[in-house]
Amino acid sequence: MASLAVDKVVKVLISGAGPSGLVLALSLRKNGIPVRIIDKELGPRLGERGAGVSARSLELHKILGTFPDVYGDNRKPIPWRRDYDPLDGHKIVKTFSMVPISEPTIGIPHGSPIFLGQNHHERILRSHLAELGTTVEFGTELLNFTQSENEVNVETIHRTPDGKEEVSQSTASWLIGADGAHSAIRKTLGLEFLGETIDSIALAFGDFKISGPPRKFLEQWGDVKTRFTFTRPSAQDPDVLNFMMAGDINIEEILSSSKATTEAFYNISGRRDIIIEDVIWSSKYRPNIRMVNKLRVGRVFLAGDAAHCHSPTGGQGLNSSIQDAFNLGWKLALVEKGHASESLLDTYAEERLPVIAEMLNKTTELLKHSPLAGKAAPPRSQADNIRADMSQLGVTYRGSSIILQKATNAGLIQNIGYNKASVDAAQPGDRAPEAPGLVDVSGNTFSVYSLLSPSRHTVFIFSGGYSGEDLDRISGLVRQQPVDTVHGVLVHSAQTTPADNCKFEKLLDEKGNAHATYKVDGPCIVIVRPDGVIGARVDDPSGVAQYFKTVFQDHV
Missing domain, CATH: 3.50.50.60 (FAD/NAD(P)-binding domain)
Incomplete structure (x- = not known):
């Protein structure tokens, strides 16, 4: 007991x-x-x-x-897919990429x-x-x-x-x-x-342990109108091959033993040259x-x-x-x-x-x-x-009750969800774009994401157009927030020099990357939440107080 x-x-x-x-x-x-x-x-x-x-x-x-x-x-990277002739599992029908290829950019260096x-x-x-x-x-x-x-x-x-x-x-x-x-x-x-549960679709899936040369492609054998199998090589373990079998098959029988699973794969694919040593795990699946x-x-x-x-x-x-x-x-x-x-x-x-x-x-x-x-x-x-x-870069929280949207940009507000424009728009509710090449007074280099933290908001003040008095006001507003919950960063171009008594971390946008990816063309304050989402984008310092009042409410 x-x-x-x-x-x-x-x-x-x-x-x-x-x-x-x-x-x-x-x-x-x-x-x-x-x-x-x-x-x-x-x-x-x-x-x-x-x-x-x-x-x-x-x-x-x-x-x-x-x-x-x-x-x-x-x-x-996601491997390319290779489909084989249903009548000849060795004959390649076509090879293609299943996902759109995304070339690296300054704002999205890892888009794939x-x-x-x-x-x-x-x-x-x-x-x-x-x-x-x-x-x-x-x-x-x-x-x-x-x-x-x-x-x-x-x-x-x-x-x-x-x-x-x-x-x-x-x-x-x-x-x-x-x-x-x-x-x-x-x-x-x-x-x-x-x-709903889609009862009309059922499949057997799991991992094979294989020997011999590792597989390099996503591969499909059989006929989708009758029965077929799809495999995916492991990204980390060359002797592991993920499998899925579907169509007109007896899943219970296929999963009854490692031998039955292996034979079912061979019967569908015709590829006994792929040496299966064991079934690591397997299960039945219906889409829910x-x-x-x-x-x-x-x-x-x-x-x-x-x-x-x-x-x-x-x-x-x-x-x-x-x-x-x-x-x-x-x-x-x-x-x-x-x-x-x-x-x-x-x-x-x-x-x-x-x-x-x-x-x-x-x-x-x-x-x-x-x-x-x-x-x-x-x-x-x-x-x-x-x-x-599916990259999820376009996931946006525009319209959320804790996102501060300027009235002048009201036309940009859309419902929370997926929005292709939000991939790189740098508007409140959108993902914060990346930007490399920020340099401190000691010559150390940073990127926007290296400055973000799951434990604090990060306030980026693009200094062009702000007076020393404005910066003091912004600094005061940041310091009013609960301790260690907000970090201020002053981003300046080579054409602007912040005052020596500036109380923010000062970073030179040496090549203008941050100004470009955040589409800054004047005084601008961008507040990035701990989850990498832009919570507010304002030009007037009062917007800083307005945003944090919404988040912290009466606890400031």
């Missing part, structure tokens, strides 16, 4: 150590918030699973400090997605979390919880590989359900998971296209697959989960520190739900025209148009 233990109070309890849970935990720890993160699995999950990392996710990794590991030496197996992605996040003193408690499952006005009481059970069990009770200020599509927390909250209509109930939140799940087309699951976590993290940190009202937390759903809804529509459209639906691909231009949005 399980023993009962009583744990101490924790600030934030996160159930689920997938990408959303890990990113949220790391974001909160970077804000100095104590976190406990649990996962019912006995150890890290096997398998590549969601391997595509979008351009926007790469930018968020820069802010989080994990970019060098994510975009390290083992990174791989990369492949990083989810198992490796999560390992990187766990490593950075461990450096901050937080480790994932594997083998620990949330059994139930109740909440009051000020806390959440939880009961968990910890299981060890040798079968021992221990039940514990603890209290948290906040509970986060990042526990996947079958979320126990979502079900306990009684939230509807609106949408669902989302909640709430992301918060009191002191409990949902993020990632617990809040939305969708077809695998478009590679939006992992990346949307990361954006969920980043959006919630800085807001929850401000509230927990007492710098902002709890009403700030309502903007998590306000900003994320419209994006999720539109994402589901886009990925479902891709699914309808995919081999999984037994149909030929849509016209290339139509597919590329949809896939271009």
Whole structure:
């Protein structure tokens, strides 16, 4: 019988150590918030699973400090796809790129997605979390919880590989359900998971362990009108090949044993020259296209697959989960520190739900025209148009209640969601563009994203046109905000020289990159949120006070 233990109070309890849970935990720890993160699995999950990392996710990794590991030496671009003759698995029919190629620019230096197996992605996040003193408690499952006005009481059970069990009770200020599509927390909250399961589509998927030369392409064999198989090489492990089989197949029989899975692949592909040594993991999958209509109930939140799940087309699951976590993290940190009202937390759903809804529509459209639906691909231009949005660089929060939009730019306001103009418009609600070549007085160089932090807002003051009195006023407004929550940076061109007594960090925009990517042609103040989103863009210093009054409300 399980023993009962009583744990101490924790600030934030996160159930689920997938990408959303890990990113949220790391974001909160970077804000100095104590976190406990649990996962019912006995150890890290096997398998590549969601391997595509979008351009926007790469930018968020820069802010989080994990970019060098994510975009390290083992990174791989999305491979080209190679389709074979249904009657001859050795005969190549066509080879092509599945994703639009994005050449690097000053504002978007990493515009193309990369492949990083989810198992490796999560390992990187766990490593950075461990450096901050937080480790994932594997083998620990949330059994139930109740909440009051000020806390959440939880009961968990910890299981060890040798079968021992221990039940514990603890209290948290906040509970986060990042526990996947079958979320126990979502079900306990009684939230509807609106949408559909597409029963007409079912597939077997998993990872093979192979020997011999590594595969270099995304490869498809068979006939999409009958049965086919699709494989993807691992970006990090040359002996791992991710597979998917669909169509007129008996999935239960295929997954009954490693031998049956291997034989099914050979029968469809005709490629016995690909030597399969083992099946690392496998599972049955049906597309679920669902989302909640709430992301918060009191002191409990949902993020990632617990809040939305969708077809695998478009590679939006992992990346949307990361954006969920980043959006919630800085807001929850401000509230927990007492710098902002709890009403700030309502903007998590306000900003994320419209994006999720539109994402589901886009990925479902891709699914309808995919081999999984037994149909030929849509016209290339139509597919590329949809896939271009999969970079998530065009995700915008324009129109959010905490985004400050100048009245003169009212015509630019659009609904929260995807907006192609927001990729590089540098308007309030849009992503903050990158800009290299900022130089301090000692000759050190920076980029915009190297100055951003998950624990503070960054105020960029483009100095041209501001008097010394104006800068003193802006400095005073920045200093009025809660300690360590706002960092001011004065960006000046070679033609302007800031006063010696300027109280901001002073950086020379040596080649004009920042002025160009932010489209600055006069006095301008750009406030970038901790999640890399432009919260305000104003010319009058009073806009600084107006924006932060909205975020911090009466806590300044």
